[in-house]
Amino acid sequence: MGYTILIISPTPTHPINAGNRSRIYVYSKYLMEVGHEVHFLYSDQEDADIRAMEEYWGDRFHHVSYKAPERREYSPFLKKIIPDYQYYSHIDDHYNELLDQKIRELKEQFSFTAVIVEYIFNTRAFNLFGKDVLKIVDTHDVMTNRHRHFLRAGKPAVWYSTSKKEEKKGIDRVDVVMAIQDREAAFYRKMTKRKVITVGHMVKMVKTDPQREPKRRLLFVGSDNPNNYHALTDFITGFFPLLKSSFPGLECFIAGKIGMSIPDTDGIIKLGEVADLLEAYKLSDIVFNPLTIGTGLKIKMIEALGYGKAVISTTIGAEGLEKGRGKAYLVADTPEQFKHQLGRLLNEPGCFENIVRNSQSFVEEYNLLPCSALSELFQ
Numbered sequence: 431m432g433y434t435i436l437i438i439s440p441t442p443t444h445p446i447n448a449g450n451r452s453r454i455y456v457y458s459k460y461l462m463e464v465g466h467e468v469h470f471l472y473s474d475q476e477d478a479d480i481r482a483m484e485e486y487w488g489d490r491f492h493h494v495s496y497k498a499p500e501r502r503e504y505s506p507f508l509k510k511i512i513p514d515y516q517y518y519s520h521i522d523d524h525y526n527e528l529l530d531q532k533i534r535e536l537k538e539q540f541s542f543t544a545v546i547v548e549y550i551f552n553t554r555a556f557n558l559f560g561k562d563v564l565k566i567v568d569t570h571d572v573m574t575n576r577h578r579h580f581l582r583a584g585k586p587a588v589w590y591s592t593s594k595k596e597e598k599k600g601i602d603r604v605d606v607v608m609a610i611q612d613r614e615a616a617f618y619r620k621m622t623k624r625k626v627i628t629v630g631h632m633v634k635m636v637k638t639d640p641q642r643e644p645k646r647r648l649l650f651v652g653s654d655n656p657n658n659y660h661a662l663t664d665f666i667t668g669f670f671p672l673l674k675s676s677f678p679g680l681e682c683f684i685a686g687k688i689g690m691s692i693p694d695t696d697g698i699i700k701l702g703e704v705a706d707l708l709e710a711y712k713l714s715d716i717v718f719n720p721l722t723i724g725t726g727l728k729i730k731m732i733e734a735l736g737y738g739k740a741v742i743s744t745t746i747g748a749e750g751l752e753k754g755r756g757k758a759y760l761v762a763d764t765p766e767q768f769k770h771q772l773g774r775l776l777n778e779p780g781c782f783e784n785i786v787r788n789s790q791s792f793v794e795e796y797n798l799l800p801c802s803a804l805s806e807l808f809q
Contacts, residue, residue: 442478448653449729517577611750638738640786649714758792
């Protein structure tokens with residue numbers, strides 16, 4: 431007998447133009463396909479296509495506006511003696527004050543047997559459910575000291591970061607922690623005795639024919655967020671000039687809203703938001719992932735491999751996919767390393783073909799893991 435599942439999310443499923451949206455859409459679709467009844471409660475905190483979600487979810491779509499809670503400030507004394515405190519939020523600082531009433535209304539209509547909350551800072555919602563309901567948090571990222579990733583890269587810290595003590599408050603509200611990669615699962619296992627599982631991103635597979643010469647085009651696909659902005663601007667200023675001079679005729683395509691945030695540059699073609707990602711991926715055989723900041727699985731990375739592309743990534747951009755390094759994708763952290771790896775793909779006999787074939791095999795094997803984890807959880 432299937433579960434009746436409520437997903438509570440500040441991130442919409444439509445449009446599917448960012449990695450976190452794709453993750454929620456894909457795993458929820460899988461749960462429906464295997465026989466569970468899945469409802470989606472959207473806490474209106476991001477730009478969204480409400481009509482598309484209404485059409486997709488039907489009467490299982492629920493929507494509530496956003497009201498920010500009154501923010502509790504950390505002690506000014508602690509901010510002085512502990513530098514990290516100026517970046518911290520409390521666990522419930524992003525919680526939607528209007529969610530509680532909506533959840534009570536939905537509980538009167540539906541007998542939910544499981545609830546999945548997106549992000550640790552929404553776990554206050556679990557206070558409204560009893561022990562008879564399976565409570566799961568989809569973490570997406572480790573939020574403990576998340577700001578440090580930005581500061582180490584010389585960038586301003588943005589969005590949400592908290593202390594280990596505050597994150598543990600959220601973890602203690604759940605039955606199951608759903609981490610996006612093994613490294614983060616290991617972090618949570620040290621924090622709690624709650625069940626921790628790894629559920630990566632299930633990827634669409636598109637078969638391609640690698641037995642041809644790759645186009646001299648690079649492709650980046652991404653949403654307009656600070657991680658992408660910093661990575662892309664650093665790539666355009668620090669990497670692309672060397673690549674253009676080394677590989678005449680090289681072009682760089684940027685797909686997604688992120689293109690609106692970067693300056694116009696010779697050789698950079700901005701595609702804007704693309705309704706069908708397949709059409710964007712058809713434009714290039716080589717995808718680059720220049721991320722230098724961030725935690726969690728970089729969904730754009732595994733997605734590109736699923737589309738049968740040869741990917742050149744930074745080490746940080748490929749976190750969580752280390753088993754494929756050098757076989758399913760190539761790594762470059764400096765302009766010179768990128769030049770070398772791109773030269774291999776364009777000029778080294780058999781290199782492009784082998785990378786693409788290996789990427790497809792890697793994704794086929796990778797996709798089995800999240801499916802198995804979800805099936806075991808909801809057996």
